[in-house]
Amino acid sequence: MTKTQMKDPGDADAVANDVRLVGRLTGIPAMVELPSGDALVTFRISVPRSSPSGSAAPAQGSAQRVDSVPCTAWTPRLRRSILTWRPGDLVEITGAVRCRFFQAGGATRSRVEVEASAARIMRRSSAA
Numbered sequence: 001m002t003k004t005q006m007k008d009p010g011d012a013d014a015v016a017n018d019v020r021l022v023g024r025l026t027g028i029p030a031m032v033e034l035p036s037g038d039a040l041v042t043f044r045i046s047v048p049r050s051s052p053s054g055s056a057a058p059a060q061g062s063a064q065r066v067d068s069v070p071c072t073a074w075t076p077r078l079r080r081s082i083l084t085w086r087p088g089d090l091v092e093i094t095g096a097v098r099c100r101f102f103q104a105g106g107a108t109r110s111r112v113e114v115e116a117s118a119a120r121i122m123r124r125s126s127a128a
Contacts, residue, residue, distance in 0.1 A: 088125030
């Protein structure tokens with residue numbers, strides 16, 4: 001729902017699509033050129049999974065300790081910056097959750113990812 005579709009104007013302050021991730025880059029960022037000619041960089045960030053109570057321990061019954069979050073960068077400046085990152089770098093991403101639709105193998109597919117609006121390296125990986 002957009003702000004103009006909300007029944008109660010007071011709800012506008014209650015909704016948000018703001019994401020902040022701090023985690024490790026899992027692989028080498030990749031430049032992708034879309035059939036439209038648009039370019040983007042795709043990458044994944046591994047972030048620790050916290051329990052529903054907010055503690056650092058994983059949720060009871062779950063052995064998964066991290067989540068691997070797919071991310072994209074569309075602006076030229078951000079793409080250039082992210083392409084210099086190395087696997088293992090500790091990075092911070094801010095942006096929004098997006099659902100992107102595309103054609104692949106004759107079928108329409110979708111992907112949920114974080115579209116970065118800002119990103120920075122917090123600490124370089126010691127691996128060369």
